[in-house]
Each structure stands twice: as C-alpha cells, then as structure tokens.
Amino acid sequence: MRRSRGLVCECLGAATCPDGAANGTCVTQPGGYCFVAVEEVLDDSGLVVVDRTAGCLPPDESGFMQCKSSQVPHQHPKVIECCFESDLCNRRLQPALPEPPPDVTESPGAGGAGGAPTLLLAAALCVALLAALAAALLLLRRRRRAGKRPPSPPAPLPADASSGSGSGLPLLVQRTVAKQIQMVESIGKGRYGEVWLARWRGERVAVKVFFTTEEASWFRETEIYQTVLMRHENILGFIAADIKGTGSWTQMLLITDYHENGSLHDYLQTVVLDTNSLMTMAYSIVSGLAHLHMDIFGTKGKPAIAHRDIKSKNILVKRNGQCAIADFGLAVRYVAQRDEVDIAPNTRVGTRRYMAPEVLDEKLDVTNFDAFKMADMYSLGLVLWEMCRRCCSGGKAQLVEPYALPYHELVPPDPSFEDMHACVVRAARRPGVPARWLASEPLAALAQLMCECWHSSPPVRLTALRVKKTLAKFRTETTVKLV
CATH class of the missing domain: 1.10.510.10 (Transferase(Phosphotransferase) domain 1)
Known part of the structure; x- marks a missing residue:
C-alpha cells in the first residue's frame, strides 16, 4: 500500500542533500524510501577509497535503483540499502562492499589425538599469513602515497580521424572522463533521452543522456560498445559510459565521438x-x-x-x-x-x-x-x-x-x-x-x-x-x- 506521507531521512554528502546543504535531513515523497550507499571511488591522490552517501529516494526511482547492488556490476563496486518503516531509519543501515574471496586452500582436518597440534599449526600459519599481508598492504599504500597518480585518459580523436568504436577506456577512467565533461548545448532529443554537444579536454564529444525509464537501453548499448573487437571506422566511436544517481535525480551517460554533420x-x-x-x-x-x-x-x-x-x-x-x-x-x-x-x-x-x-x-x-x-x-x-x-x-x-x-x-x-x-x-x-x-x-x-x-x-x-x-x-x- 502506498504511504500517505513522506519519510524523514538522514542525508550525507552535499550531492544527496537538498539545496546543496551539508549533512542533515531530507523528506521523501509519499511512498518514497530512505537509502544509504557505499561505493569505491578514486580520491584526488589516486587512491581507491570508500564513499558513503545517504538520502531520500523518490518512489518513481525505487524500481530503477533496486535498493541493492550497483546497476553496473562489472564497473565500480557499489552497494545500496533502503528502508521505509520509520523516520531516520537509514541511520541504522550499514551497507558494506563485498569482500574479495580468500585465496587460501583448505587442508583436511586431522581427527583423534593428533587434532590439537594440527589446529595449533594451522592457527600459527594463519597469523603469519595475516602479518605478511598487512605488511604488504602497508608497503603498497606508502608507495601509492609517494607518488602514484591516476592515469590520464587519452584525448579522443577528432571526429574526422577517429578509428571507430572499441572496448573503450579502462572502466575507472571512464568514470573520471564522465566527471570531466562540460555540457555545451542540446543537439537532439528522442524517445530514449537527449543528446548534448560537450567538451572533454578541449575536444568536442557527444553525450547521450538517457531517461530513467530507458535503463535497459543504456545498459545494452554500453555492453555492445564495450564488446572486444568492436572497433571499426564505420561504427560510432565509443569513449566512456557512466551512471550518476542521488536520491533526487539519476543520469545515465554514454560519451561518444561527435560528428558535426549529424544524422x-x-x-x-x-x-x-x-x-x-x-x-x-x-x-x-x-x-x-x-x-x-x-x-x-x-x-x-x-x-x-x-x-x-x-x-x-x-x-x-x-x-x-x-x-x-x-x-x-x-x-x-x-x-x-x-x-x-x-x-x-x-x-x-x-x-x-x-x-x-x-x-x-x-x-x-x-x-x-x-x-x-x-x-x-x-x-x-x-x-x-x-x-x-x-x-x-x-x-x-x-x-x-x-x-x-x-x-x-x-x-x-x-x-x-x-x-x-x-x-x-x-x-x-x-x-x-x-x-x-x-x-x-x-x-x-x-x-x-x-x-x-x-x-x-x-x-x-x-x-x-x-x-x-x-x-x-x-x-x-x-x-x-x-x-
């Protein structure tokens, strides 16, 4: 049954709070949800960090967001949890990114009198393994801080010299590209959404912005463009794809070469x-x-x-x-x-x-x-x-x-x-x-x-x-x- 009033939800992050406010609260539309999302992103220094946001999810987007894992599981890891039973219910939500599967091989346990020494030996090996892993992670982190930076995505080829579509840039770089896009003007509309002329690193590109109802089209088009060996001079050149969403709006972007002659x-x-x-x-x-x-x-x-x-x-x-x-x-x-x-x-x-x-x-x-x-x-x-x-x-x-x-x-x-x-x-x-x-x-x-x-x-x-x-x-x- 549809709820007659909206929920009060905690919101975290300026992007999810109304009017650009800092951490505080928001109110959903009747039938809406409160949500908390965690996602792996790149910070300014190039390190992978966990970004946590919270806010209000309108009822018309609840089906799209699915209140669970990212809509693009093969891209950046992301988990979303929702609730609607009471005001500020999302304060208790603690979504966590899935842990990678452990790379250890189980040994068959020993029974009888020899069981205890075997267990002690296994425990000692586990402790040693954890210590070595912690040392390796610490060393890797120090090296990253010492000077590693995210790779700079290559500039797209001019529209008349592009070699066509391929599997695109690395997925994390695609997210970086999407954040660097500067929209210029709308150049077309269709039943799927709208096409914009945009600029990226001084070059003109086309950005296809899909309606939220066209999630399936965006997902399939992204899959097809990222197919291995798709590259061809007579197939539109693919640059990047990304999905952006908060409690109040969602954008699905497809970034391609721009051709000034149009269709x-x-x-x-x-x-x-x-x-x-x-x-x-x-x-x-x-x-x-x-x-x-x-x-x-x-x-x-x-x-x-x-x-x-x-x-x-x-x-x-x-x-x-x-x-x-x-x-x-x-x-x-x-x-x-x-x-x-x-x-x-x-x-x-x-x-x-x-x-x-x-x-x-x-x-x-x-x-x-x-x-x-x-x-x-x-x-x-x-x-x-x-x-x-x-x-x-x-x-x-x-x-x-x-x-x-x-x-x-x-x-x-x-x-x-x-x-x-x-x-x-x-x-x-x-x-x-x-x-x-x-x-x-x-x-x-x-x-x-x-x-x-x-x-x-x-x-x-x-x-x-x-x-x-x-x-x-x-x-x-x-x-x-x-x-």
Missing part, C-alpha cells in the same frame, strides 16, 4: 549527393553492418551482433564523407559457445516504418540469429532508397527527388503497427524506384541491391558481406572505366 536523415534533407558521394556512403554503411554481423572466433573473439533498429536517424555522417552506425540499445548478440541468442530485456521494439515483414507479422524466429540479421538487411534496403532519392543523375542537380521517408506516400507520418502491416505484409508494397535511376549506372546498381535486400522472404535477401563485396567490385570497375 543521415538530417543530412539528406539539405544536401544533394553526386554518384561518388552516394557510393562512398553506401559502402561505408554496409561495411559497418558487415563488421557488426560478423563473428570473430578466438580467445578474445567478437560475437556476431544484429542492430535491430537500422534507419537513417541512427546513422551519422562523418566529415570525410563516410558514415558510422550508432544506437545499439536494441542490439542482440549470438553466443556461439552456447548456440543461443542474447536478447536484452528491453521493451522497445524498433521503428515501425523500418520493420521487416516478418517482424510486422510477428513471425520472426527469436531463437534463430540469422533472422535478426536478415531483418537488418531489409531496413538497410530502405536506407539505400532514401539515399538514392537525393543523388543527382547525369550531372543534373535538378533531377533529384525531395527527401522523403520510406512509404511516405502510403502510410501516415507516424504510422501505427497496423498501418505498416497492412502496407508491407498484406499489400506487399515497397518504395517506388523512379525511372531516372535505371538510366544511371550507379543508381541502377543500388536499386537492384535494395530490391534484393527488402525481399519478402528473409532467406532470399542479400547478406551484408555480399552487398559489401558487390559495391566494392562496382567501385573498382567504375574507377577503371574513368581511367
């Missing part, structure tokens, strides 16, 4: 492409998708990943004319060792306009990873269609269609699931291919590829690797003809 969706509305730019962009997008879909075997191999939300708004345009795929909040991975698909517990289902027929018809086999890859290829075909509309043919800029979303003439601006099902599944409609495309060799080649990508039968669709090889061959042959 492909925005770029195509104002820019007319020539055939060379079109082929460069198309090849870069499918190269990023092919790398994503590829599994790399080995001790530190990369699992195959399907994006599940390919669209022009989730593709960024780099300064060098190539593109980078972004937004992995819905991605799924294939775990080859267990032959299973790792699907994140996320309520988001993708963008209806770009959903493949089998997704709209609710016939996609979620146990078959190839089915997710083929759904990506359908969406890729629609993105290629958007790009071709904005490419001039025959050197005449006037021969260009205005920018439009796929199926713009067939469904409402914000189509429902039923709208798309009626159009794509029942009527089997696809975006139209203008006659001028067939008269231009590059546009005709892409038109053929997109039609094979959005085929109604998933097994018939081209793979990302096949599209990449086809475009690479076409670009080589075109270059030879020009020479």
